[in-house]
Each structure stands twice: as C-alpha cells, then as structure tokens.
Amino acid sequence: MWLKDSHAVVYHPDSSKILKDYRGRTKLVGDLWQKNCSLRITHLHLSDKGPFIFRIEIDDDNKFSYVHAAVSIAVNSSPHSPYLSVREEVKVGEVVFASCSVFYSCPSEPPLLTWGPSRTPSNQSQQLVNGQWEVTSSLTFTSIINDNSKSLVCTAEYSGGEKVSSSKTLNVKYAPVDVKVEGVSDVMEGASVELRCSSDGNPAAHSFHWHNSQGPLPSRSSTIKLERVTRLTEALYCTAINTEGQGHSSLLKFHVEYQPEIRVGSACTADFSIINCLCIVDWEPPGMVEWSAPGRTLPSTKVERHGSVTMVTLQRPLEFSDVVCCNAGNTHGNATLSCSMPTNYKVLMQYVSTAVGAFVLIFILIPVTTCLFIKKW
Structure with a gap:
C-alpha cells in the first residue's frame, strides 16, 4: 500500500480503504515479482505533493513503513513550456535543424509533441533521474523564402488535455527578388517621369543600379527622374543589391504619346491620266487622316499602319486643282501638308486646256467657214 x-x-x-479523494486516481503499475511497487497518480491536484510512503504488510505479523524513503512531488499549476532549440538566422537554401524537448513524470503517457507549420519530426524518449523522463522531437528541413519571419512552433499536449507551446521566429536571409520598376509608363512627349525600383529581400536592398541598352544610368538611389521623355527614350531596368546578392527587374518600355507629324516623303506625282499622292504620318495614338481639295473632301484609296506610322494613299484622275491637302489629327493636335501639283502636271493641264480650246474653236469655225464659202459660191 501507499500512504x-x-x-x-x-x-x-x-x-x-483508500482515501476518498484518491479513489480511481491511483494504481499500482510496478511488477511485484520484479520487486517494483511503482504507484501511478492521475489527474494531479496541487495538494498531491506528499510526502508519500510505501508500506508492506505480510500475515499481520510482518509490517513495515519506509518512512525514511518517503517521496515528495513538486506539483505545478500548469506544465512547463517545451524547450525549443533552433538556429534562428539562416540563409535561404540552408538545412535547418530544430529540436523540442519537454520533461514528464509518467512513462506510460508521454506528452505528444507536434510542430507548426505542419512538419514531420522524429521523436525519442529517455529516462532521467528522480523519476523524470524527457521526450525530444527533432526536425530537419531546407529553408525557403516563405519561412522568413514565420514562427516555428512546438506544442506539447499532455494526457489530461493541457497544451503548452514554445516558438521562435526564423530570420531567413536571401538576395532581392520580385524586383520591379514602379511608375507611370504612359507619358506625353516632352514631359518628365519619376520611377522607383522596388524589391523584396532580407535584408532590404542597400543600393540600386539603373540601366538601358547603352549602359548604366547615373542614379544610384531607388528612384530615378527622366527629363523630357521622347519617343526615342529607351526602355530601362533596375538592379537591387543587398548583402546576399542582387536581383534584376524586367524592362520597362515607355508608351510615349505625341501629336501628328507628317514625314518627309509625303508628296504627289502625276502621269498622263492619274494623280498619285502619299501622306506619311507619325503619331501616337493614331487618329484620323483625310485628303481635301479646295471646297471638298477626297476619299483615301489605301491606308496602312506600321507601328506609330500611318501611310495614306490617294489616286484620282487628273483634275484642274493645283493643291491637294493631307490633314491628320489625334487627341494631342493636328498637322496639315499641302501638296502642289508637279510641274509636269501643270504643263499637261495647259496642253489639255489648249487642245480643248483649239478643238472648240475648230468645231465653231468649220461650220462658219463652210457657210461663208457656200454663200460666196
């Protein structure tokens, strides 16, 4: 018995014969034939501190209480938190070793150790002195970027339902990733634009480089300002640098808008019976192009677009107008080109006019002459 x-x-x-407060909570778990009279007490109370004395009675004659071998228990109001050991600062891709251990006093019901976020550990138990046991859970994993600033949590759950946890926050070092250029890429020609280089890295990027196809640009900060952007301004990218390495953004291309410009090469030519006009317009965004002669609009024959350049063709029979105009307009402005008829066209028109006049004159004179001749005869 135990007293x-x-x-x-x-x-x-x-x-x-058991004290009412202990009925159903105590059990002899040792093997008497092996001289083991261990006692198990469940659902401990703070008052279960003892001292507890082992007593043996044989045939009413042989009785003895082991008073000098009494056992006392230090009962805590709640379990101790697990001891968690891990190297908190690591580089991305490194193997991380973590261990979690907790003491317990009932070898048949060790606490259950679990890890969060969900991971698969290996567990082992060992007996210590003074009736104590220790269970240890070991964990091995390769660190990734998503582990940074995440808590590694070890939880011990006891048979009575109590749960206690310990945690440590991982600090995973990695070179800049998700590097990108932020800012407005749609801009009116001649305007200025300010861009920012952002990145995700641990530690944060401490310096930045800016580049275009010609090479590095002068800025070394996270921002850059471009003055007077034109349609020829090249795409650029940035590089973010920290102690772990560097990362590059993708190219940022500018969408530059501007009013129409009619390019050199726009003109009119003529052959014997047809006038051919070409109008080459450079603009962004594209708008509307039309041909006109004094007092009327002429329909275009063909329209071709090649990027920001639009080529508009006009083909018409010969007429007496000396000027044909190409009119182009978009949301930012207008442009007009007046095409005078070529010299050969004017000479041709004069020949045509002379020939028509001569033909009319002959047409009139022949009957008159014939009448005079008949009258005289």
Whole structure:
C-alpha cells in the first residue's frame, strides 16, 4: 500500500480503504515479482505533493513503513513550456535543424509533441533521474523564402488535455527578388517621369543600379527622374543589391504619346491620266487622316499602319486643282501638308486646256467657214 503523511491510505488492494479523494486516481503499475511497487497518480491536484510512503504488510505479523524513503512531488499549476532549440538566422537554401524537448513524470503517457507549420519530426524518449523522463522531437528541413519571419512552433499536449507551446521566429536571409520598376509608363512627349525600383529581400536592398541598352544610368538611389521623355527614350531596368546578392527587374518600355507629324516623303506625282499622292504620318495614338481639295473632301484609296506610322494613299484622275491637302489629327493636335501639283502636271493641264480650246474653236469655225464659202459660191 501507499500512504500519505504516514496515515492516509492513497492506495490499497482493497479500494474501500483508500482515501476518498484518491479513489480511481491511483494504481499500482510496478511488477511485484520484479520487486517494483511503482504507484501511478492521475489527474494531479496541487495538494498531491506528499510526502508519500510505501508500506508492506505480510500475515499481520510482518509490517513495515519506509518512512525514511518517503517521496515528495513538486506539483505545478500548469506544465512547463517545451524547450525549443533552433538556429534562428539562416540563409535561404540552408538545412535547418530544430529540436523540442519537454520533461514528464509518467512513462506510460508521454506528452505528444507536434510542430507548426505542419512538419514531420522524429521523436525519442529517455529516462532521467528522480523519476523524470524527457521526450525530444527533432526536425530537419531546407529553408525557403516563405519561412522568413514565420514562427516555428512546438506544442506539447499532455494526457489530461493541457497544451503548452514554445516558438521562435526564423530570420531567413536571401538576395532581392520580385524586383520591379514602379511608375507611370504612359507619358506625353516632352514631359518628365519619376520611377522607383522596388524589391523584396532580407535584408532590404542597400543600393540600386539603373540601366538601358547603352549602359548604366547615373542614379544610384531607388528612384530615378527622366527629363523630357521622347519617343526615342529607351526602355530601362533596375538592379537591387543587398548583402546576399542582387536581383534584376524586367524592362520597362515607355508608351510615349505625341501629336501628328507628317514625314518627309509625303508628296504627289502625276502621269498622263492619274494623280498619285502619299501622306506619311507619325503619331501616337493614331487618329484620323483625310485628303481635301479646295471646297471638298477626297476619299483615301489605301491606308496602312506600321507601328506609330500611318501611310495614306490617294489616286484620282487628273483634275484642274493645283493643291491637294493631307490633314491628320489625334487627341494631342493636328498637322496639315499641302501638296502642289508637279510641274509636269501643270504643263499637261495647259496642253489639255489648249487642245480643248483649239478643238472648240475648230468645231465653231468649220461650220462658219463652210457657210461663208457656200454663200460666196
């Protein structure tokens, strides 16, 4: 049997002799034939501190209480938190070793150790002195970027349902990633634009480089200002640098808008019977192009677009107008080109006019001459 304070029975083969507060909470778990009389007490109370004394009675004659071998228990109101060991600062891609251990006093019901976020550990238990045991859970994993600033949590759950946890926050070092150029890429020609280089890295980027196809640009900060952007301004990218390395953004191309410009090469030519006009317009965004002669609009024959350049063709029979105009307009402005008829066209028109006049004159004179001749005859 087991006694408390030398008189209160906390365990006896006859349960009716057990102190009411201990009935159903005590059990002899040792093997008597192996001289093991270990006692198990469940659902501990703060008052279960003892001292507890082992007593043996044989045939009413042989009785003995092991008063000098009494056992006392230090009962805590809640379990101790697990001891968590891990190197908190690591580089991305490094193997991380973590261990979590906790003490317990009942070898048949060790606490359950679990890890969060969900990971698969290996567990082992060992017996210590003074009736204590220790269970240890070990964990091995390769660090990734998403582990940074995440808590590694070890939780011990006891048979009575109590749970206690310990955690440590991982600090994973990595070179800049997700590097990008932020800012407005749609800009009116001649305007200024300010861009910012952003990145995700641990530690944060401490310097930046800016580049275009010609090479590095003068700025070394996270921002750059471009003055008077034109349609020829090249795409650029940035590089973010920290102690772990560097990362590059993708190219940022500018969408530059401007009013129409009619390019050199726009003109009119003529052959014997047809006038051919070409108008080449450079603009962004594209708008509307039309041909006109004095007092009327002429429909275009063909329209072709090649990027920001639009080519508009006019083909018409010969007429008496000396000027044909190409008119182009978009949301930012207008442009007009007046095409005078070529010299050969004017000479041709004069020949045509002379020939028509001569034909009319002959047409009139022939009947008159014939009448005079007949009259004279």
